[in-house]
Amino acid sequence: MSDGLPALESSALRRILLLQSSISSAPDEKGLMDMIANALSSLPGVDDCVVCIEGASSKQLDAPAIVGVPSASKRAETPSSNCAEGSPAAQERWQRIELRTPRHEYGDFILQVRDQAAFAPYQALAGNTANLVALHIENERRAAELSQLNRDLEEQLRDRTQQLAECESRYRLLAENADAAFGIFDKTGTLVMLNEKNAAILGGKPDDFIGKSLHEIFPESADFHMQRFAKILREKKGDRFEDPFPLRDGEHWFSSNLQPVIDHKGDAVGIQIVAVDITERKRAEEAQKKSEQTARALLNATHDAAFLIDPGHWTVLALNDKAAQGLGKSADEIVGRSIDALMPSQVAARRIARGEEVIRSREVVCFEDERQGLHFDNRMYPILGPQGDVVQIAVFAQDITNRKQTEQALRVNEERLELAISVTNDGMYDWDVPTNTVYFDSRYYTMAGYRPNEFPGTFDEWARRVHPNDSIHVQDAVKQYLSGEAAKYDEEFRFRRKDGEWMWIRARVKIIERDEQGTPLRIVGTHTDVTDRKRIEWEREELIAKLEDQNAELERFAYTVSHDLKSPLITIKGFVELLRQDLAVGDAEAVEDALLRICSATDAMNQLLTDLLELSRIGRLVNPPEDVPLQQLAREACELVRGQIEESGVRVDITADLPVVFGDRLRLLEVFQNLIGNAVKYMGDQPDPHIEIGSRLDAETTVYYVRDNGIGIEPRFHEKVFGLFDQLDQNAEGSGIGLALIKRIVEAHDGRVWIESEGAGCGATFCFTIAPPPTSESIPKSA
Known part of the structure; x- marks a missing residue:
């Protein structure tokens, strides 16, 4: 035996190394506990080992002997004289090794040590095994969390699909009841929807009454009707009533069918009324x-x-x-x-x-x-x-x-009325094809924000308001329908509102008159506002895309972790084999060198796992957003890397016009710290190294940047450097995760990050944006 560590027993060592390499293949936590307990029990000087993972253990514990066993840190604080002679702690030498990561403590290894001197060379190896087990448990549970996140997103998708079904149901309801007076009140008694027939009965247009309360429309009988509303909302059960109503042309009797409006959660959110004038019957x-x-x-x-x-x-x-x-x-x-x-x-x-x-x-x-x-x-x-x-x-x-x-002489007007009733309360038009004149009804104008007859009734006026990207397709569809190439015309396109916004329209037409040669003479059609349906469809597609992106990210993350953790493990394995050989010949200097390299590889793996854990937290663990003065934040970041800056003789300038942003202050500090440190690291042999931190305005978007005059980056590598563990210089210090961390933080702030550099020797500018805080004006408008 040399002056260094005692010779390690190769059989016990092989069992521990085999255990470490097999951790990721354990069938479950119970199987993992059994594997560890068997392997650690075989170490020299160890009589027994019990593995505990959050309440479960590999074998029945000897309670009198185990209770009160301190961890390694607590044991160091407690003098040995405090242990009474003949007590279980004195008779049974127990040691506890915690299964802990920076995020959570998962359990303990509890070893019964017979010979502390024989066990001492293996204590660090047992601790390393504990770290690997804790990280394995955390990775497994992180994967389970991501799976739960996928299920939550799928539930959101089902909710949005349900909203789309409710929207379509409302249109069907209007179509079924358009031949009667139809309206919807919300829970407060405010009118939110009514058709043309109902508005005409009340003596106006729909816009004259929508938004008014029942007290404004029928002040004398409002309280009576609100009591009915309350009963229907409470019982979620409809009812029929016959009542007189004072109108402009006198009193009219109506038979009213009141039904609760039920949302997708089963709550009554309003009252739907379908009323028929029964004055004549009365x-x-x-x-x-x-x-x-x-x-x-x-x-x-x-x-x-x-x-x-x-x-x-x-x-x-x-x-x-x-x-x-x-x-x-x-x-x-x-x-x-x-x-x-x-x-x-x-x-x-x-x-x-x-x-x-x-x-x-x-x-x-x-x-x-x-x-x-x-x-x-x-x-x-x-x-x-x-x-x-x-x-x-x-x-x-x-x-x-x-x-x-x-x-019979007024047949044209009757057909207009019949079609208007059959296609609900949508805009209607009547096109005289030979003269190219079009009759637009009032709803056709008002649904797009125009006053009735605000623009001339011609086909060209309609075509001018169709979105340029849709115009060619829509007009081709019209021509195909007129020529008989298409059996029907049913198209959706964007239509310009009076306020300049675009609304989505579903247009349907029917030829109702032809000449003797079959050429269309007269066409009647409708415009249906489907903007809400389109918006829900887009939100559903975005949700699906987000779910797919997160699945892809999960696969990339799993691949990267499995790939990059192998490198330090291979190093450890190789030097353990050399260590065994050096111990066999008693080469103390070689043993020391092998142990240092093993420790270095272990530290590298620990740093890698720490960085991965930090990266995984972005977007999950969020600090409360606040107003962040970027000029002050940039100065703090410079202080954190002052040692690097002074050692490299770099001059740093921070512009005075950096604004205040709204975000996660600690994460944004990480962004500046990493970008400044990265600029210092890749400054090269620059005689006057210089870093500038500032902002600029690009197309009404504020862009923040960290610019250096260092070695620069070739354009073909601008995207690659933001990848996980991607380093252009493999000899450079660091894990290669810094820029990936920056990208994740910026994207969590709904921004983006990119590089501006003409190539080697031209310096580099790292740019990023941050989304402004939400306001009432940032609510999406119609497409």
Whole structure:
């Protein structure tokens, strides 16, 4: 045995080295504990070893002997005389080695040492093994954290998809109810949406009422309706009501269907109302309450053909002169006879069927029919008896032939109305193709922020407002539809609003008139605002891209760690083999050199792991953001590397106009410290080494920079230097992680970092940006 360390037992050493190389392949923490306990128990001077990892242990602990065993640091503070003779701590020599990283303590190695002198040469190796185990546990749990992060991002993606489904459901709801008065109030009773029909009933346009409270629209009955709203919101259950409302042209009755608006979380956030004007029905019901004498008087007072019918036998009880004239008989010839005997069988069957409908519903039934080229508008009113049953039916038939002819002449306007109803409350246009003139309805203008008729109704005016990048495609699609090459026209494009912003439009058209050759003469179409849907789709795509980037980063991180940790381990392994040989021949100087190299490789691996841990914290462990004066921060960074600056004789200038930014002060200090230190390191043989720290304005963006007149960087390496462990000079000091750390910190501040250098000998400028603090004006606007 030499004057140095005692000869290490090769079998025990091999077991420890084999253990260290097998840590990453352990099936689980229980298997890892068993491997370590078996290996460390074989060390010279050690009788037993128990491995504990956060509550679990490799074997049952001997509680009386283990309780109170101090760690190495505590043991050094406690004099040996404090241990009572014959106590378990004196009889059993236990030692505790902590499993700790800079981030967390994970457990202990507890060794029962029989011979402290025999165990001493292996104590550092056992400590190194503890470090490797702690780092392995931390890496495993970090991977589990990243997996959980991926699951959280997937949950966000599902939430955004649900929002898109809700948006689409709202449009469908509008389409289904566009033929009635439709509106939505929020929980406070403020109107947030209504259609043209509802606005027309109220005597204005949608924009006249949206944003107003129920008290402003119906001041006299608002409290009553708010009580209904509260009940529906509380119970999340809809209801139907019939109420009178005072309008500009008098009182109207409406049958209203109130339903709660439920969001994707299941909360009631508003009230949806679909209302139908039932004023005529109410008036008819009032008429039904009058006596038979009143009904007979009405028959003679009206200019329409009027009948009073007995529903029991479908006979005529009374009629007026207009009705008798229509049948070509006198009143005496008609009264008492059945409908079958007075009318053609098919007409009589239709009238009886309608009469039976009146009996079942006890409501007014209106219908139109045609007889001998004449059109009639028929209304059947039930007359109720004391028991509430229908005892008579009053029938009024109005000759509407002239009105029908007028309606035919106004067919164009009817088609516009029909299409407007069928495609919800969107903007509508009617294009006269031969003259190239277009009729735009008021909603077409107002949805883009224009006043009605603010720009001329021509195809060219529409085309001028289509985004330049979409114009060619959209106009080609129009031409293909007009020529018959495309079966339909359904396109989405950007359309310029009055305020200059772009909104996304879905345009659909239909050819409704052609000439004899099939050439389109008239086209009717709609504009639908789909900006919100587009924004949600873009946010979903960004979320997916972010998830993919983080998965890729996880793969790169795992590859880099596994690759770069091998280098110091290989060094340690090689010198351990040399150490074994030198110990065998007793070469103390060679043993000392091998141990120094092993320690150096261990320190390198420890520094590498420390840097990796620091890099992994960026974006996870965030200090509270604050206002940071960059000029003061740059001075602090210079103080931290003053030794390097003075040793290299570098002159540092900090411009006086550096602004105050909003961010993580400690992380930004790391950025300046690394950039200044990097500039000093690569200054080269410059006779007048100089570093300038300042800022400039590039296209309204503030750019911060650290400029040096050192050795410079070739343009082809500008991106490479920001990679993990990428160093252009392999002989340079450091781990190669500094610029990767800077890039991660800047990106965590929503900025970017880059290099400006013309090449070798031209110096280098490291530039970076930092996003300004969020304000109300930074909220995304429409695309």
